[in-house]
Amino acid sequence: MTGDFAELIKFMDSIDQFLLAIKTKSLHLGRFLGLLNLLVAYRITDESGQVLSNGLTFKQVSEKLKKNRWNPDDVETLGLKSxxxxQRDRLRFWYVAIVRAGVGGSKASMEADTLAKAIKKIGYEAQLPVKN
Structure with a gap:
């Protein structure tokens, strides 16, 4: 494996672990919109300071939700009807849901801020990137 590919695999696995921790502890309940905003806009690190993400694209988030078999009923909390x-393509399902959800809005930002505080309890940290 080349170095870049190995880093990509490690990166993807660490995001999967992060999502599993969120799901297992039910931290996304009532703040799924915030989770989407956090995945797209925040820098996420683990307890050792290892950067898991500097923000994912909508497509990458869709791929992660599909891969981790995220409950499609969670779109109902976004005000969407599944x-x-x-229905036949989970990647498109999640992508369309993310686009329609308004992950850049103020409600999403508030939920993401709340979720960012909650994930500290499970060994992760999320911060908005510093703007120059």
Whole structure:
């Protein structure tokens, strides 16, 4: 494996572990919009300071939700009806949900801030990147 590919695999595995921890502790309940915002906009590190993400694209978040078999009913908390989203293609399902959810809005930011505090209890930290 080349170095870049090995780093990509490590990166992807660490995000999967992060999502598993969120799901296992049910930290996303009531703040799923915040989780989406956090995945897209925040720098996420583990307890050792290892950077897991500097922000994911909508497509990358969609891939992670699909891979981790995220509950599609969670889109209901976004004000969306799962029946109105692509049913046969989970990647498209999650991508469309993220686009329609308004992950850049103030509600999403507030939920993400709350979630960022909660994930400290499970060994992660999330911060908005510093703007120059």
């Amino acid at each position: 029946a109105e989203l692509p």
